[in-house]
Amino acid sequence: MIYAIASGKGGTGKTTVTASLAAVWDGPLTAVDLDVEEPNLHLFLAPEITAEEPAFLEVPVLDAARCILCGECAAFCQYKALSLMGKTLLVFPEMCHGCGGCIALCQEGALSPGGRELGHILEGSAGAARFLMGRLRVGEAMSPPLMRQVKARLRRDAAGDVLIDSPPGVSCPAVNAVMDADVIVLVTEPTPFGLHDFRLAVEAFRPLGKPLGAVINRAGIGDGRVQDFCREAGVPVWAELPFSRAVAEAYSRGEVAARAVPEMRGMFLALMARMRGAAAASNPEEADHA
Amino acid sequence: MREIVVISGKGGTGKTSITAAFAHLASVQGGAMLCDLDVDAPDLHLLLAPDRQEEHAFYSGREARIDPSVCTGCGLCAGLCRFGAVMPGPRAFGIDPLRCEGCGVCERFCPAGAIGFSEKHCGQWYASAMRFGPMVHAQLFPGQENSGRLVALLKKEARERAKALGLTLMLCDGAPGIGCPVISSLSGASLAVVVTEPTPSGRHDLERVVDLCRHFRIPVAVVVNKFDLNPENSEGIEDYCREQGHALAGRLPHDEVVVRAMVQGKCVTELPETPFSKALRGVWEVVAHHARTASRPSPFPNTPNA
Structure with a gap:
């Protein structure tokens, strides 16, 4: 449960x-800190951390040589993460929500998946309990994508x-x-x-x-x-x-x-x-x- | 215009409680525009009883909706959605509005044209008057996103109104955390007042939020609330701030007057003086001074131990 x-x-x-x-x-218990902006549970459970990995969000990377400046991706993006300025397509990865729409749309293969670091996922044990937490990178605005990745790990091996x-x-x-x-x-x-x-x-x-x-x-x-x-x-x-x-x-x-x-x-x-x-x-x- | 953001x-x-008292104290020194930027769980109105003079709807982002009479059940959208928002139904697929991020991928690629994509009404915002002056505040509907955009909108509206009224100070109550609403509330701030407490969580979260302020080059003044719960930790926090070059605005004792004032719908400074309200007046003097004089810190952290 x-x-x-x-x-x-x-x-x-x-x-x-x-x-x-x-x-x-x-x-058997897993204790999870999903307050990734300000995680505090570890301060009290003092877990032994056995693994720490960075977590990434898929964001587009532009190959300008392939881009034909059609502007379709920029018109599609709901988050203003792509913008056509004159003869340049600008990518603002920090605005991207990682929907993958622009990459799927581009007929020229000018956009490919890259990564924006969201923060870290830490795992370990606190006494008999398994411990799991996410820690958002300072300056990163979006916590839900990191939370989703912590939860995905939970589903994979929760006992x-x-x-x-x-x-x-x-x-x-x-x-x-x-x-x-x-x-x-x-x-x-x-x-x-x-x-x-x-x-x-x-x-x-x-x-x-x-x-x-x-x-x-x-x-x-x-x-x-x-x-x-x-x-x-x-x-x-x-x-x-x-x-x-x-x-x-x-x-x-x-x-x-x-x-x-x-x-x-x-x-x-x-x-x-x-x-x-x-x-x-x-x-x-x-x-x-x- | 000087902008003080309390986070x-x-x-x-x-x-x-501290922001409301600041508004009271500022009201006898030329006044301030007050802004509640904790749009998710706003509480400032409980102390200040603003009289709403304007009410506006806040629309932001879009939301997908599948028309079950057009959906052919091909499932392409479910495969494309990165947010797990497409749910299989008995005959047609459906969208879980709580998971939908409004990206538009499903609508764009649906071969049957079964998906609508309409603007989302996310909350309401208000321009009000209260006993210490004008106030701008909002309420995001439960479960909504885009609180960062609502924060930006409130700040813009507050600035324009302050300018029109000839006010030169804006006081903002921020949200907890370090994510999008907090980042949005820091934009254009002259000073971030960071309220902490002498506990491991208070210290840990202070360090992250002052790093965030440094990232955006916003000067910081730190207030240690409930300092007497653990004087040793309070000193540790103050040492840390000094090492990092952050201003200290003062210490406040743990005092039940804060809850008493809240129950009466008042600011602590409106009640008969207590050690807490006395200390808070001192904090306000320091904060007001820093808001006038603080300059943007260097983008690189000090490394006193290096």
Whole structure:
């Protein structure tokens, strides 16, 4: 089963929750950091990295000697990655989304596939768990293509359960992280910002038709409106993690809450049980085989 | 025109609460145009209650749609699509709008002409007035892309409006991360205020986002929020900034007043003074000074340890 840990608002505790779940999880597990812009899971799981490879996006490379300046590719490209300026075809590889359309279109064979470095994919192990992360190159604007390549690797050799640490927000990177999950865990905090972004996340992710539950982190600060909203919207609350300075300080030292703060361990075990219950209820057949 | 963009790399470090307070403090010093560039999960309006005076639709990019009555089911599009957006159906193929990148390859090569390719309505944007002055903000619809284009549009609209109003300062609340919306928000910025916290994630994400700023040659001023959670890490961050030649705008303590202000829909500086708001006023003085005087940094990183 694939469990995506997501949130609308950033900084609500996705990585804390993912790292703690990984620490208490029983059975084979792969922990994946899909927040490729700002990956943080490795800072807490301290994985041993065994492989690091660059990841590339296919972009066109021009052979000017073959180009007849027909301009068809430039007219076709939706991303303005090709432009005909007088008697020169200009290629802007950083604008390219890698659709391959221009290369397929060109009758003259003037465009061939090249690569733009998106970042790196790192693999290793953290305790008993397999670990996988993407790290976007600083200056690269597009995170979804790198996320897709990390996910492709996951499908190729995933054994057991998968925990995905997702990027914040509700736009394309966040949707990309959760779209292949079986269960979505939304981490929020009981504040007006937390509630506002949580509503956006529920609105964005509910149409995916997957079981979805809330983790209310730092419970006790702010107000009770997130809980009210969950009740009204029918979003089950799978965990309420009380605000504690001890947890915040443990986090600041790079420690995993479920290990560093004794009373947290039980809360994460209970959360794991709820997540598994939701997965089983939505997909009873697969659960039987597991 | 001076443009201050507040970013953080890591989410939840306090960007929005700090930007709102900056808007309050700037309002008594000639005022500023305020701009919420976190178009994906905007929160600034929750503190500032803007009164929307203009509302506009934001169209960007295109989206493929297969007409099932024309589709012959040949599957050519499914083979060509690099994004896995073409889904086989019972009789015809369909497009998963969440995976479609709007590249147009399927439409171009469909031998049956079964694929439509229409403009996408991605969100709404607003020009508003709030108690500290004018504000431009938006809401991208959930799951949409092109947030970078919406950010660029908001900045352009904000600049034009600021100019017309005779304002010389623009204050922008940015998005988390280092990807397209953040890159777009940095374009034309005079100063990036980077808000971090003394945690491993705060430090890690700060390093990446200040590298991004250097890549685009934007001067940086760093604020360490919740510094007392881990004073040792706070010092480490400040040492790092000094080594790298980034300005330090100050430290803010961990204080429940931030959440209290949020619950009341106010800026922290509108509440009775606390150590947090006092420190924040000091931070604003430093930031305002740097926004006036900072020059573009060299494109090459300092290598103090080399």
